[in-house]
Amino acid sequence: MNAVIIAVVVMLVLSLLRVNVVLSLLVGALAGGLIGGLSLSDTITAFTDGLGGGASIALSYALLGGFAVAISRTGIPELLVATILKLIKKDGEKDRTALAKTFIILALLLMAVFSQNLIPIHIAFIPLLIPPILHVMNLLKIDRRLIATVLTFGLTAPYILLPYGFGFIFHEIIANQMEAAGLVIDMKDIPYAMLIPTAGLIVGLLIAIFISYRKPREYDRDMDVKETLVVNVNKKDVVFTVIALVAALTAQIVTESMIIGALAGIATLYISGALKVKEADEVLIEGMRMMAFIGFVMIAANGFASVIQTTGDIESLVGSVSSILEGNQSLAAMLMLLIGLVVTMGIGSSFATIPIIAAIFVPLAVEFDFSVLAIIALIGTAGALGDAGSPASDSTLGPTAGLNVDGQHNHIWDTCVPTFIHYNIPLLVFGWIAVMVL
Structure with a gap:
C-alpha cells in the first residue's frame, strides 16, 4: 500500500467530512508515515521538521491581513462599494443588476490575473477587496462558489501560461528541474506547450460562469447596503492609503518578500496618520485573526509534505507505474498526470511538486519517446494539477479567506470541490490531449 496515496486519501476524506483541514493534514501525515514504514516518533519528527517551511508564509499572511483591515478602515472600500451600488440602482425602469454582476465578476477576474503576472502580489488583494463587497454580492444574490472559481482561475491560469511574475518562477522551475533530470529545454517553449492545458482551465471557467453557478443564491444580509451609499471619507486618508498600497507593492517587488511589503504598507499608514495609533493594535490583531486560518494550514501542509517525502514512496509510486x-x-501520459494530481493535492503547491516529479517523469517520458514539447506539457500540467481544489493550496485558501469573513462560505464544499471539478478535470483532459498531439 503506497504511503502517498494513503496520506492524501485520508486527508481528503476527512476534509470532505468537514473535519478541520489542519487536523486532516496532521492525521493524513500520521497515516502516511506509519504506512510508509516510519515509526510514530520518526513521523512526528518529519512533520515537525517540515513546519518551519510554512512559518514565513504564515507570518506574511498575518501581516497582510493586518494591512488589509487597516486599509478597510480608511474609506477606500466604502468608495468602491458606493461605486458598485450606483450600477445597481434603477435608472427609471432600467435595472442594472446584470451590469453590476458582470462588473464584479470581470473586475475580480482581472485583479486575480494581474496578481500573478502584471502586479505580482498573489492573494494579497483578496482580503482587501472581497470583504467590503460581500454585502453587495448578497444583494445581487451572486453565488460565492462562482466567485471562488473566478478567483482561483486568476490565481492559477496566468502563472501556468505566461512567463511573467509568478509565471516566470514557475517556468524557470520547470526548465531547471528538467535540465537537472537530463533534458535541456528552451524556456520560450513552455508557453506553447502549456497553451492547450490552459485552454482547459478557460473551458472550466466558462462552464462555471454560464452553467454551474449562473442561478442566484440567497445569503443572510446583516446590513442594508443602501446605507453605504452615503460615504464620508477623509480625502487625505484616501491619498495616504493609495501611497501605502504603492509602498507595499514596491517593497514586495524589490525585496521579493510579502512580509516586507506588508510592513512597508502598515508603516506608511502609521506615519501618515491614516491608521490611528490608539486603534492600531486592535485593527492589526483583527486582521491577523482573519488570516490566521490560512497561516496554520500552510504550516501544517509543509509538515504533511515533509512526511510523505521522507517515506520515499513518491518515487516508488511513480516507479510502479512503469x-x-x-x-x-x-x-x-494519463497515469503520470494522475500521479501529479495526487501529489499536488497533498502538498498544496504546484511549485513544490515540480522538483518531486520531474526527476522521475523526464526519463520515463523519454523512454516512451514523447517529444520535448509533450514532456514540457506533461511536467507542467502534472505539477499544476491539484493546485485548484487542494484544501492546502493558497489558490483555494485565499478565496475562502475573503468569502468566509461572515461565516457563510465553506472552504471544502464552496471552494475546493467547485474548483476541483471545474479546473482539475478539464486540465487533466486537455493536458492529456496536449501530451498526445505535441
Missing part, C-alpha cells in the same frame, strides 16, 4: 505501462503512450 512496470504496468508496457509501451502504451496514452496510458503512460
Whole structure:
C-alpha cells in the first residue's frame, strides 16, 4: 500500500467530512508515515521538521491581513462599494443588476490575473477587496462558489501560461528541474506547450460562469447596503492609503518578500496618520485573526509534505507505474498526470511538486519517446494539477479567506470541490490531449 496515496486519501476524506483541514493534514501525515514504514516518533519528527517551511508564509499572511483591515478602515472600500451600488440602482425602469454582476465578476477576474503576472502580489488583494463587497454580492444574490472559481482561475491560469511574475518562477522551475533530470529545454517553449492545458482551465471557467453557478443564491444580509451609499471619507486618508498600497507593492517587488511589503504598507499608514495609533493594535490583531486560518494550514501542509517525502514512496509510486505501462503512450501520459494530481493535492503547491516529479517523469517520458514539447506539457500540467481544489493550496485558501469573513462560505464544499471539478478535470483532459498531439 503506497504511503502517498494513503496520506492524501485520508486527508481528503476527512476534509470532505468537514473535519478541520489542519487536523486532516496532521492525521493524513500520521497515516502516511506509519504506512510508509516510519515509526510514530520518526513521523512526528518529519512533520515537525517540515513546519518551519510554512512559518514565513504564515507570518506574511498575518501581516497582510493586518494591512488589509487597516486599509478597510480608511474609506477606500466604502468608495468602491458606493461605486458598485450606483450600477445597481434603477435608472427609471432600467435595472442594472446584470451590469453590476458582470462588473464584479470581470473586475475580480482581472485583479486575480494581474496578481500573478502584471502586479505580482498573489492573494494579497483578496482580503482587501472581497470583504467590503460581500454585502453587495448578497444583494445581487451572486453565488460565492462562482466567485471562488473566478478567483482561483486568476490565481492559477496566468502563472501556468505566461512567463511573467509568478509565471516566470514557475517556468524557470520547470526548465531547471528538467535540465537537472537530463533534458535541456528552451524556456520560450513552455508557453506553447502549456497553451492547450490552459485552454482547459478557460473551458472550466466558462462552464462555471454560464452553467454551474449562473442561478442566484440567497445569503443572510446583516446590513442594508443602501446605507453605504452615503460615504464620508477623509480625502487625505484616501491619498495616504493609495501611497501605502504603492509602498507595499514596491517593497514586495524589490525585496521579493510579502512580509516586507506588508510592513512597508502598515508603516506608511502609521506615519501618515491614516491608521490611528490608539486603534492600531486592535485593527492589526483583527486582521491577523482573519488570516490566521490560512497561516496554520500552510504550516501544517509543509509538515504533511515533509512526511510523505521522507517515506520515499513518491518515487516508488511513480516507479510502479512503469512496470504496468508496457509501451502504451496514452496510458503512460494519463497515469503520470494522475500521479501529479495526487501529489499536488497533498502538498498544496504546484511549485513544490515540480522538483518531486520531474526527476522521475523526464526519463520515463523519454523512454516512451514523447517529444520535448509533450514532456514540457506533461511536467507542467502534472505539477499544476491539484493546485485548484487542494484544501492546502493558497489558490483555494485565499478565496475562502475573503468569502468566509461572515461565516457563510465553506472552504471544502464552496471552494475546493467547485474548483476541483471545474479546473482539475478539464486540465487533466486537455493536458492529456496536449501530451498526445505535441
